[in-house]
Amino acid sequence: MTAVFRFAPSPNGYLHLGHALSALLNQKLAQAAGGRMLLRIEDIDTARCTPALKAAMLEDLRWIGFAHEELPRRQSEHFGEYAAALARLQSMGLVYEAYLTRSEIRGFVAETEAQGKPWPQDPDGAPLYPGDAALLGAGEIERRRASGAPFALRLDMRKAVSLLKGPLCWQEEGAEGQGRTVTADPLAWGDVILARKDTPTSYHLSVTLDDALQGVTHVVRGQDLFLATSVHRLLQVLLGLPEPRYHHHRLILGADGRKLSKSEGHTALRELRAAGWTVEDVRRRIGI
Known part of the structure; x- marks a missing residue:
């Protein structure tokens, strides 16, 4: 049976390093298993999950090199x-x-x-x-x-x-x-x-x-x-x-020892990119 993995973020804020770890770890394990890699957009909160945030999420995932099968499942549908x-x-x-x-x-x-x-x-x-x-x-x-x-x-x-x-x-x-x-x-x-x-x-x-x-x-x-x-x-x-x-x-923790959170305003991937980070910097920081 073919192994099937999924990365399922909620676009109610910008993605951060914790999301990068989860996405790239899923991709790594799917490749090792010779399996499929799916993307699911968990946007049941239609007020907070705006089209702009969904587009930004997809852009960030492309930047870090996350590859997935096309036509992701959108929960709002x-x-x-x-x-x-x-x-x-x-x-x-x-x-x-x-x-x-x-x-x-x-x-x-x-x-x-x-x-x-x-x-x-x-x-x-x-x-x-x-x-x-x-x-x-x-x-x-x-x-x-x-x-x-x-x-x-x-x-x-x-x-x-x-x-x-x-x-x-x-x-x-x-x-x-x-x-x-x-x-x-x-x-x-x-x-x-x-x-x-x-x-x-x-x-x-x-x-x-x-x-x-x-x-x-x-x-x-x-x-x-x-x-x-x-x-x-x-x-x-x-x-x-x-x-x-x-x-x-494992989780990526902030300076305060707590997990990174969109709602807490922890540094987003796009902010790191604007500050000059490369994809290699991201991979090194998250240990992938």
Whole structure:
């Protein structure tokens, strides 16, 4: 079977050195395996992922020498497919409307912790969703629903996990090709968001479905997404999707010791190029 790799950036800002590492590592591993190299544009956030940023992303990828098959998949063109997958999960009774706002959640958590009761957090540090019933009565929930209030569609994680027939794991390949089996823990994430009232998908749902629809066999991405694989493996089982192999690579860190981030304004590839960096400088800095 032909190995299929993908690089899947979100054009909501300019690419930086961390993106260069992920793109070129994917390309290197695909070439070594004699496999295919796909580009996917993860632009479900149609407000922030502008045409200008998409064009800049493609220009930066060409500059660093990232070669991929033409006609990249653009998520914004496939909302219907995500909606169909969501509908399947809804038909299984695994999805519910969640009306609590971020401020209401923060207030509930603060009040709970003020009473000396620590509130659990997901691996990214966000508080687990407490459930509408914890703050809202049945009447208020129905009032919000009838008024057309915004809501998120969340996965009932405990119910979903109860459907599993055995242990949930994934195969993680190391930097030198050695592999290990990792036990997934989707419950650590609580009731994750699968979509919103006005957007029929989320990162978790779209990335899982895209990998399956594109026949991706090897998911190579940053270590910051290692624990999120638990959610993706659960969705794969629930939707009857194939399981790829995973490799979560090291991150490029900034001077503050944190991973590079578009939202934090870390130096973009195009700024480095304007400052005189060459592609060889980029490769040397990221260790490719």
